[in-house]
Amino acid sequence: MFRILKKTLTTGMLTERFKFPKDAELEQLGIEIKQQIDRRFSGSLAIRQVDAGSCNGCELEIHALNNPYYDIERFGIHFVASPRHADILLVTGPVSRHMQTALLRTYDATPNPKWVIAVGDCAVCGGEFGESYASCGKVANVIPVDVTIPGCPPSPLVLMSGILGLMKG
Amino acid sequence: MSTQHNDWCSEFLTRVIAAGIPVTHIEKSTFDIWQINAYDWQQFAEFAHHEGLRWSAGWAEQRDAQYLVNACFEKQGSYIVLRATLDEAAAELPSQATVYPAANRSERHTHDLFGVKFTDHPDPRRWVRHQAWPEHSYPLRKDFPAAGYPEAVTPPDMNYPFIKADGAGVYEIPVGPVHAGIIEPGHFRFQAVGELILNLEERLGYVHKGIEKIAEGRTPESLARLAGRVSGDTTVGHAWAACQAMEQAAEISIPPRAALLRGILAERERIANHLGDMGAICNDVAFIFAQVHFTRLRELWLRSNAKIFKSRLLMDCIIPGGVSCDILEADCIVVREDIKRLRKELDQLIPALDLNTTLEDRLYTAGFLSEPIAAAFGALGYVGRASGQTFDIRRDAPYSPYDKVAFKVAAENQGDIASRFWVRYKEIIAAMKLLEQFMQQLEPGELTTPWQIPTAGAEGLGIIEGWRGEIISFVRFDSGNTIARFYPRDPSIINWPALEKLVLNNIVPDFPVCNKSLNGSYSGNDL
């Protein structure tokens, strides 16, 4: 226990003491996101992530949003376990045909009003996989998309500005 | 080829032939092809099993009106590719899955995509096919267009014949394909009594993207990009394996500096993934302290990747003939400092974890995979190494740059989640030492070897130790520098079935941590 406390104390608060050049940008983004969320979503935005066929690269970067450097929850953004709790679906991958119905059902299960963000080149335009016997291609081919975040995969900062883009849009 | 190879190989070959199985032997620089008759397919497997060969990969390809069916075996670091040629009209051969459980899903995959029938298969249900194409239609046949004949909405796979269990108090829990976290889709079907798992059946194939089909006709550069997206967390491993196969076919070898850079990229990928997994395992038993620190260390590691290689996940750094990135003297200093810091941090963190009763309580004895089962399935990477299977290509069949470094394979033998956790830790330590050795050996030099157009029909087999374990990548060229066939065998394809075994007699709430301790790639499995 002592070791844990010591490590915790010596590591300190990462989320407030940024040492990287881009962190001013991150803070600024965060503040803007928070303002928009406060205004439009009463302070909390629930996101349900759906992998509709990705290579899992995009998931790694979405995961990173929860690490102590980005800690996206402090801006009021929370990843939820059910589409029924979600305001936003964050969809990755080209939509594989085997996931098409699952994605449609997840979309239907999300209460209105709802928004869809297509994350990563695959979700935005089909990416490296495109359309085929096995892939429906971009997410917009299956469900309506409000905002796209290109990149292969988009970095956590790009993801954050994309989410902000939706709220400003 | 090592003399050791020739020893067991030629003796074995003599015995196989003496037993009445005719073999045509084609020697290649890095692997041998043994051509046999289709009807001997299963009997050969029995011999191979008796001889202690490990079944490693299986794939097929169509050439004109014939199918070539392949199975790759390994022993003591030497590989042979067994091959049978089938006429279109009689596309069947006896299954090897009766001898090697590892061949089970692979043969079903080949059947669903080629229509090659494996007779006496212990489980002839469909595998990768859900409802995106009809039963008697086979996407990897040449007459099947890449665009296929899709319906506007592909229906869900409702009637898959899952295994049933009944009895007093037995109930079923279906989970997925959409899971409750930020993870890939797949379906798990549990039969449980109370909290105890009696049986687990995995149903994968949800992220099948037709990778093998859309690889056809690509240029080498384009195939490297696609290979780097077979499983995003293994972009370096798969791109390397595919490039190694293509380079073999083109008969070129990469410059020493490029080989060292590939080694640096691969070890950086290994460390990043292990850090992420160690955090996630702790998170699944609600030990958030460790998760916070491991995700922090992973983030720092990825930022250095971005700084040096312009890509956090190291996408597209490996290209046919070499690498697309370089490492400057200043970058080497960054890497050395990273290593120093990571060592120091782990020295602080690891004792705190080692002495923690929560972790001890949840990780020890849970998710037990016995040595015999791990061996039977040919479990790879950290899953195998936690259950006494110490095979590591970097040591046992070293390719450049691993042939010039000292290296110790991490191993544990308790077979539980804790073992898989500690193997990852030891692999991080070993990977840091490898990074240091690679950087020390760096000399100024070329980053790529000029490409040579391979002859039509040239083939290559890439064999790389990815962070999850052995990756096998088969490539054949058509004329005009285009790809005729690409088959990447991710280690997940081999390891997934082990999860069905290691969860038995665990409680349902421990499934997430059992799953994370194995961490199979869905995308790498479904292709």
Ligand code: SF4
């Ligand atoms: S955009 Fe790139 S990282 Fe994301 S799923 Fe597609 S290939 Fe993978």
